[in-house]
Amino acid sequence: MRKYSETALKALAEGRDTVTEEGMEILLKKTDRTVEGNADPYEAAYKNPDAPGQPAGKPASPEEAVAGIRDRFGCHNYNLNGREIYTEYESLCVEGRRVGLWRYYLRRRDESPRPCLFYIHGGGWVAGSVYTVENPCRLIAELADAVVFNIDYSLAPEAKYPAAFNELWEALRHIYANADTYGIDRGRILAAGDSAGGNLTAALALRDRDEGTRMIAGQFMLYPVTDAGKKNGKEGPDEMAGFYVSDLSQIRDPYVSPALAEDLTGLAPAVIATAEYDDLRIQGESYGRQLADAGVPVQVMRYVGCYHAFLDRLGYVPQSEDVCREIAARLRAL
Secondary structure, three states: OOOOOHHHHHHHHHOOOEEEEOOEEEEEEOOOOOOOOOOOHHHHOOOOOOOOOOOOOOOOOHHHHHHHHHHHOOOOOOOOOOOOEEEEEEEEEEOOEEEEEEEEEEOOOOOOOEEEEEEEOOOOOOOOOOOOOHHHHHHHHHHHOOEEEEEEOOOOOOOOOOHHHHHHHHHHHHHHHOHHHHOEEEEEEEEEEEOHHHHHHHHHHHHHHHOOOOOOOEEEEEOOOOOOOEEOOEEOOOHHHHHHOOOHHHHHOOOOOHHHOOOOOOOOOEEEEEEEEOOOHHHHHHHHHHHHHOOOOEEEEEEEEEEOOHHHHEOOEHHHHHHHHHHHHHHHHO
16 A cells, blocks of 8 residues: 555656765655655655654653653554565574564575575664564565565663674674575675664674675665764764663774774675655765765765655655665665
């Protein structure tokens, strides 16, 4: 079910408007109804039927604050698949914790290896779930004829940094080592994630370069956190990052704040998708400039008139489906 027309999708896919800021060319993604300087009408019309009411008063404790954050995360979205998608589940044990690997792929007789998407959901390291991004992941599996892994990693503050980071690393190593079993081409793995998932994607790409493992053929970051020491473009740690790290000094660790890495050369080719009306847009686009300056092939695209987490609104806003198509296109091109 879609709440928009093919015309909106066509406008997003075929638009070629760009803007150059600080030497970086940014592709501007617009719908057929986009009006400069305004929220996109499709975004403005979205009402989450599953959204809880705003809690009254301030949280009495950090635990209550985290519970409130988790209650508010996630959006209702739709399954847009036109073909049957197989879903399988397994778990790994990493440092005594269970890590869930949800796997989606098209049913077909051809056993030739497929590209692989390693997807990391967002949620500020403390919230979010694989279920919010299940429909986007399933759609990408169909569009790209890929095997898509949706990783259920541990959340903070119960499991602080580097718990989730290490879990994701071991999950990636497991998938890479067992590529033949999963029917994937180990040379065609795209790591991707949204928000905190985009942060973790960038961090994994750094570690993959640092350790010389070269498991990641490409990275796709949606409105990522790249500097956890800044909030709303200003100095000062992000509220979520305070829950994620054990000590605020860790915020300067490049695996927490990839933008602070001294050397970004040799990273996997990247795509960064940002939303115009998102506090993280400046971070994401700045990181794109850093990658370009380091000689990393990178494309930055800005979804005009959009808010944070638009991927979660699949079926309601065309931008979500379009970015799924963009990810699928990168998978097919690997």
